[in-house]
Amino acid sequence: MSNLVVVGTQWGDEGKGKIVDLLARAADVVVRFQGGSNAGHTVVNDRDSHVFHLVPSGILYRGTLCIIGNGVVVDPGALIEEMDRLQAKGVKIGKNFLISDRAHVILPYHKAIEKAAEQSKGSRRIGTTGRGIGPTYADKMTRIGIRMGDLLNPALFRRKLEENLIEINVFLERLYQLQGFQLEKVFQQYMGYAERLKDYVADTSAVLNKAIERGRKVLFEGAQGTHLDVDFGTYPYVTSSSAAAGGACTGTGVGPTKINKVMGVVKAYTTRVGSGPFPTEMPDAVGARFQERGKEFGATTGRPRRCGWFDGVLLRHAARVNGLSSLAVTKLDVLDGCQELKICTGYRHAGKLYRDMPSDIQVLEECEPVYEALPGWKMETTGITSYKALPPQAKRYLARIEELAACPMDIISTGSKRNQTIVVRHPMASAHRKSARPRRVR
Ligand code: GDP
Ligand code: IMO
Numbered sequence: 127m128s129n130l131v132v133v134g135t136q137w138g139d140e141g142k143g144k145i146v147d148l149l150a151r152a153a154d155v156v157v158r159f160q161g162g163s164n165a166g167h168t169v170v171n172d173r174d175s176h177v178f179h180l181v182p183s184g185i186l187y188r189g190t191l192c193i194i195g196n197g198v199v200v201d202p203g204a205l206i207e208e209m210d211r212l213q214a215k216g217v218k219i220g221k222n223f224l225i226s227d228r229a230h231v232i233l234p235y236h237k238a239i240e241k242a243a244e245q246s247k248g249s250r251r252i253g254t255t256g257r258g259i260g261p262t263y264a265d266k267m268t269r270i271g272i273r274m275g276d277l278l279n280p281a282l283f284r285r286k287l288e289e290n291l292i293e294i295n296v297f298l299e300r301l302y303q304l305q306g307f308q309l310e311k312v313f314q315q316y317m318g319y320a321e322r323l324k325d326y327v328a329d330t331s332a333v334l335n336k337a338i339e340r341g342r343k344v345l346f347e348g349a350q351g352t353h354l355d356v357d358f359g360t361y362p363y364v365t366s367s368s369a370a371a372g373g374a375c376t377g378t379g380v381g382p383t384k385i386n387k388v389m390g391v392v393k394a395y396t397t398r399v400g401s402g403p404f405p406t407e408m409p410d411a412v413g414a415r416f417q418e419r420g421k422e423f424g425a426t427t428g429r430p431r432r433c434g435w436f437d438g439v440l441l442r443h444a445a446r447v448n449g450l451s452s453l454a455v456t457k458l459d460v461l462d463g464c465q466e467l468k469i470c471t472g473y474r475h476a477g478k479l480y481r482d483m484p485s486d487i488q489v490l491e492e493c494e495p496v497y498e499a500l501p502g503w504k505m506e507t508t509g510i511t512s513y514k515a516l517p518p519q520a521k522r523y524l525a526r527i528e529e530l531a532a533c534p535m536d537i538i539s540t541g542s543k544r545n546q547t548i549v550v551r552h553p554m555a556s557a558h559r560k561s562a563r564p565r566r567v568r
């Protein structure tokens with residue numbers, strides 16, 4: 127059994143898409159388990175660059191089954207747009223793609239509620255992506271959500287939508303002075319989406335478990351990152367799903383006994399999009415350098431990403447709550463040319479030293495990071511594919527990251543392309559080549 131979960135360890139945008147695409151070569155199935163079109167996973171291959179929001183980052187390999195799991199919230203309009211864009215580039219989407227019948231559906235009122243709520247929060251806004259994620263998960267939990275399977279039953283969908291709109295329209299009109307939504311209009315729009323998507327909707331937990339029974343290799347693709355997880359993130363400045371590894375089970379209908387490894391993707395420095403505490407943020411020349419060299423602009427909203435030094439407290443926390451079995455360190459090349467590098471190993475607040483991630487948002491907002499300094503390197507590491515060829519200072523920096531996480535480093539990424547990678551150990555080792563016949567890779 128070689129089933130692997132890939133999660134982000136920081137605040138998202140660690141390079142999960144690149145790593146999942148790379149590993150998907152060895153996988154039979156790639157499944158997204160949470161989040162929605164708030165995600166933006168960029169994959170660069172020899173021919174092209176793709177940004178995936180909902181479609182799993184394994185779709186570029188022919189014959190790899192890609193699944194949107196039940197833990198994902200699906201905006202059908204956004205999904206169809208993404209599928210059209212990919213198909214126009216020659217990517218095949220057919221029998222290789224499934225959507226869980228239990229995945230919840232994002233409706234126009236979710237986006238309207240989110241926008242209004244964010245506006246009314248003023249300076250305390252979360253800085254969401256505006257994709258309707260939070261309100262859709264809220265409806266799931268309050269048991270008024272609409273699921274992909276419901277779209278295939280027009281009478282049921284109509285009844286649920288009608289019931290929801292009675293309350294939601296009052297809410298929008300009275301609380302936010304906004305216009306409500308018309309039942310018929312939304313119903314017809316979503317019936318159109320259902321017509322386009324119906325052949326992909328399935329009981330994907332059954333499909334996944336059957337695949338595992340047959341010895342197929344499954345890769346669980348996380349979106350966002352551990353510190354955007356609704357339980358373990360910097361609450362309330364988080365997303366509304368379980369982005370940590372536990373979400374891979376609840377978000378797919380595969381039990382924990384069927385998963386044996388968890389890889390944490392960690393950027394060689396730290397970034398964050400949206401509001402919320404960021405102890406190692408460097409809003410100065412250092413941050414600007416990372417932003418420029420790392421092209422740190424959001425793939426979903428285009429917002430500049432906040433940048434800062436590497437945070438070992440975040441990593442240790444991620445290693446614990448995800449049970450990481452290995453790391454994939456990305457964007458090492460972005461650090462090339464820095465004279466000195468800093469790694470945060472603790473937070474100091476009100477005379478107390480925190481080595482473990484505090485849950486108190488005020489501590490996170492006010493704390494002083496405790497740094498250790500390491501020497502940088504002048505040499506260019508872009509595209510290096512062997513560990514041996516790295517400068518000694520880079521090896522030392524990586525060794526410190528490994529030590530802080532207390533788990534081994536399987537992959538080091540030295541550029542956005544597939545081949546700009548050092549594979550120290552393949553985490554799906556026995557499955558490195560799942561078949562003798564090499565696949566055609568786009
Ligand atoms: P994700 O959301 O975790 O999948 O990450 P994003 O795709 O949003 O952001 C990562 C960005 O860094 C993308 O533009 C990638 O193409 C790029 N990237 C990934 N790995 C590397 C790397 O090792 N070096 C450089 N320079 N860029 C990388
Ligand atoms: P990937 O998968 C970075 C952030 C938003 C906001 C907070 C809540 O590409 O790593 P939401 O719209 O989810 O309710 O917003 O979470 N956020 C992300 N930041 N990468 C992402 O995804 C993100 N998805 C959500 O900026 O701060």
Ligand code: MG
Pocket residue numbers: 138139140165166167168425
């Ligand atoms: Mg991203």
